[in-house]
Amino acid sequence: MPATAEIDNKNVKKQPSNNRFMKTVKSVIKNKLSAIGLVILVFIVLAAIFAPVITSYGPNEQDLGNTHLGIGSEGHFLGTDNYGRDMWSRIVHGASISLLVGISSVGIGLIGGIVLGLLAGYYRKLDGIIMRIVDLLFAFPGILLAMLVIAMLGTSLINVVIAISIWSIPGCARIVRGSVLSIKEQEYIMAMKSIGASDVRILFKHILPNCTAPLIVYGTMRMATTILSTSALSYLGLGAQPPTPEWGAMIAAGQNFMWQAPHLAIIPGIAIMLTVFAFNVVGDGLRDALDPNMDLNT
Amino acid sequence: MIGLITRRFFQLLLLLLGISFLVFMSMHFAPGDPATIIGGPNATSEDLEAIRKDMGLDRPVLVQYFDYLGGILQGDFGYSYQTGQAVTEAIITRFPTTVKLAASSTIVAVIIGVIAGIISARKQNSWIDVTSTTFALAGVSIPNFWLGAMLILVFAVNLQILPVGGLNAPFYTLAGLKELILPSITLGTASAALIARMTRSSMLEVVRSDYIRTAKAKGVRKRPLIWIHALKNAMIPVVTVIGINFGTLLGGTIITEQVFAINGVGRLMIDAIAARDFPVVQGTVLLVAAVFVVVNLIVDIVYALIDPRISY
Numbered sequence: 233m234p235a236t237a238e239i240d241n242k243n244v245k246k247q248p249s250n251n252r253f254m255k256t257v258k259s260v261i262k263n264k265l266s267a268i269g270l271v272i273l274v275f276i277v278l279a280a281i282f283a284p285v286i287t288s289y290g291p292n293e294q295d296l297g298n299t300h301l302g303i304g305s306e307g308h309f310l311g312t313d314n315y316g317r318d319m320w321s322r323i324v325h326g327a328s329i330s331l332l333v334g335i336s337s338v339g340i341g342l343i344g345g346i347v348l349g350l351l352a353g354y355y356r357k358l359d360g361i362i363m364r365i366v367d368l369l370f371a372f373p374g375i376l377l378a379m380l381v382i383a384m385l386g387t388s389l390i391n392v393v394i395a396i397s398i399w400s401i402p403g404c405a406r407i408v409r410g411s412v413l414s415i416k417e418q419e420y421i422m423a424m425k426s427i428g429a430s431d432v433r434i435l436f437k438h439i440l441p442n443c444t445a446p447l448i449v450y451g452t453m454r455m456a457t458t459i460l461s462t463s464a465l466s467y468l469g470l471g472a473q474p475p476t477p478e479w480g481a482m483i484a485a486g487q488n489f490m491w492q493a494p495h496l497a498i499i500p501g502i503a504i505m506l507t508v509f510a511f512n513v514v515g516d517g518l519r520d521a522l523d524p525n526m527d528l529n530t
Numbered sequence: 531m532i533g534l535i536t537r538r539f540f541q542l543l544l545l546l547l548g549i550s551f552l553v554f555m556s557m558h559f560a561p562g563d564p565a566t567i568i569g570g571p572n573a574t575s576e577d578l579e580a581i582r583k584d585m586g587l588d589r590p591v592l593v594q595y596f597d598y599l600g601g602i603l604q605g606d607f608g609y610s611y612q613t614g615q616a617v618t619e620a621i622i623t624r625f626p627t628t629v630k631l632a633a634s635s636t637i638v639a640v641i642i643g644v645i646a647g648i649i650s651a652r653k654q655n656s657w658i659d660v661t662s663t664t665f666a667l668a669g670v671s672i673p674n675f676w677l678g679a680m681l682i683l684v685f686a687v688n689l690q691i692l693p694v695g696g697l698n699a700p701f702y703t704l705a706g707l708k709e710l711i712l713p714s715i716t717l718g719t720a721s722a723a724l725i726a727r728m729t730r731s732s733m734l735e736v737v738r739s740d741y742i743r744t745a746k747a748k749g750v751r752k753r754p755l756i757w758i759h760a761l762k763n764a765m766i767p768v769v770t771v772i773g774i775n776f777g778t779l780l781g782g783t784i785i786t787e788q789v790f791a792i793n794g795v796g797r798l799m800i801d802a803i804a805a806r807d808f809p810v811v812q813g814t815v816l817l818v819a820a821v822f823v824v825v826n827l828i829v830d831i832v833y834a835l836i837d838p839r840i841s842y
Contacts, residue, residue, distance in 0.1 A: 265667070368548045371823045373781025376815060380553065383803040383811045384560040460673055464785050467675045468800055483676055490683050497683070501676035509671035 259521035266517025272510035280328035287321035291477040300493040313482075313496050314489055315475075322477035323503050329478050330507060333393055334458045338451050340397035345404020346447070350435050352405065353412025362405070369402040375461060382470045389462075389478070392471040396458050407450055411443040445522035452518055456511035463504050479504050535831060542827050549819045550602065554595050557808040567611050567806060602816070608809035610802075617813035620798060625817070627697050628794035631786065632779045634701070634714040639721035639779075640772055646722070647729020647768075652756060654734065662726060669723025674782060678716035678789035685712060695791035717786045721775045728771045732764040739763075766836055773829030777822035784818075 295316030310319035352362035381395035463480030465471035472478035479500040486496030565581040607617035650662040686694040699706035784796030802810035
């Protein structure tokens with residue numbers, strides 16, 4: 233067994249991850265607002281996963297004999313839209329789309345940001361150039377950067393994922409770089425270097441795990457921003473295209489029938505608001521639990 | 531201070547150069563041949579070749595970029611593929627509307643945010659504080675395009691007391707003010723929420739500081755203590771948030787303009803993206819990004835001016 237691995241196993245007593253997870257959850261639940269947010273999130277995630285089971289109609293199943301049914305109608309408790317499509321089904325399937333877009337774009341953004349942040353923080357020579365690129369990306373209001381990418385690639389939900397991923401990179405890179413700069417000077421990193429551990433090993437095994445707390449908080453908060461931005465881009469016609477049951481696109485379509493059927497625009501808006509609210513308050517709770525001094529203004 | 535301004539000014543120039551390069555290259559490598567867009571589906575290959583030559587698209591990309599940059603310095607952002615109108619002219623006609631919207635939203639956000647933040651801090655943990663904090667949280671969670679649609683539904687469609695959209699009358703007239711109300715609330719709500727949160731936490735921090743305790747001990751009454759002694763220092767971080775938010779609001783106008791059918795730069799940009807009108811996209815994106823970084827620079831300088839503890 234190599235020397236570095238021996239040190240890892242013998243001297244570093246790891247806290248059981250389950251225990252740490254439960255502690256964090258308990259701490260989040262202590263805050264009433266975060267607890268409410270967590271409940272809402274669990275409900276939304278379950279609804280998104282079991283969407284085909286808990287709905288009686290397909291999200292795009294039309295029934296032209298039953299258009300514009302109001303809330304509480306028989307068989308359609310959230311009513312139907314102008315094509316007679318069941319609103320409950322479209323909302324629930326919309327949840328899976330929003331969560332999927334959110335998770336994938338935040339995930340890609342985090343991976344990009346982590347790699348850039350680790351490289352910038354660890355290698356002085358790369359720091360200047362990487363951080364200037366990050367500064368350049370920060371020079372655009374987020375939604376504008378996303379629009380630039382969509383203008384380049386064309387309008388589609390996949391391109392929204394790419395656009396929002398790129399938008400997520402600079403914030404994450406700054407957080408990781410900041411953590412790396414403080415961690416890399418610590419004695420245990422010097423010790424790892426002195427026994428010949430490779431840079432990749434030091435970066436991914438010893439430095440990155442110490443950045444996880446701010447990254448979890450950043451990722452949760454980013455989910456809120458991502459869901460808001462995805463719906464905004466779809467509302468503008470730059471993201472999901474009809475008949476995809478995406479919440480923002482549903483509001484845009486529903487806005488044309490505000491007089492006859494206001495619920496078509498109201499319900500998807502409430503769905504977005506609840507989801508974003510839940511991610512925001514859970515993010516706040518996580519920050520208090522994991523990293524109270526964290527500055528998210530990056 | 532002069533050193534800071536000079537240094538930041540040169541950094542700004544470099545940043546603007548970087549932005550122009552990024553935007554130009556993004557549009558240059560976007561799929562879709564500009565010659566085909568201009569020539570239409572019936573254009574022959576000779577026609578397309580002639581258009582490319584005429585527009586200088588057959589030259590190396592870097593030459594095209596520097597040519598574009600030279601044009602920008604002379605106020606020439608090129609011509610729209612769709613209408614043939616000069617991009618500069620299209621922007622100049624619409625930019626004042628966008629600024630009007632961003633400025634009025636900032637005013638709404640500052641008034642609501644600062645007052646709510648101060649009251650919240652003064653009545654910490656009371657029902658007013660809880661309500662204000664919850665509203666602040668809801669404010670950052672509401673999609674502004676949806677809020678706009680709901681405001682239209684209530685005030686324009688049902689009550690019929692405010693116009694559905696447009697921003698055409700001068701702002702100093704009653705009609706102009708009426709037109710501004712709904713879009714400003716739509717755009718300003720999220721910022722108001724942020725400003726309220728920042729004001730609250732900043733006030734709470736300041737009222738616990740030593741100099742406030744000394745002022746209290748000297749017998750300063752509660753009202754001047756809060757509104758004169760505490761507020762002055764508590765506003766320092768708030769000013770930064772307000773400044774940075776102005777830039778963000780400029781980005782937000784893109785969506786609000788669409789909701790209220792306002793003919794501003796944002797709407798111009800969205801129409802151009804949909805039509806793949808690259809010169810207009812380039813011009814509008816560059817403009818908004820440039821204003822954003824310039825505003826951020828001004829905020830930095832103002833921050834350093836109002837807080838003598840800050841040094842760069």
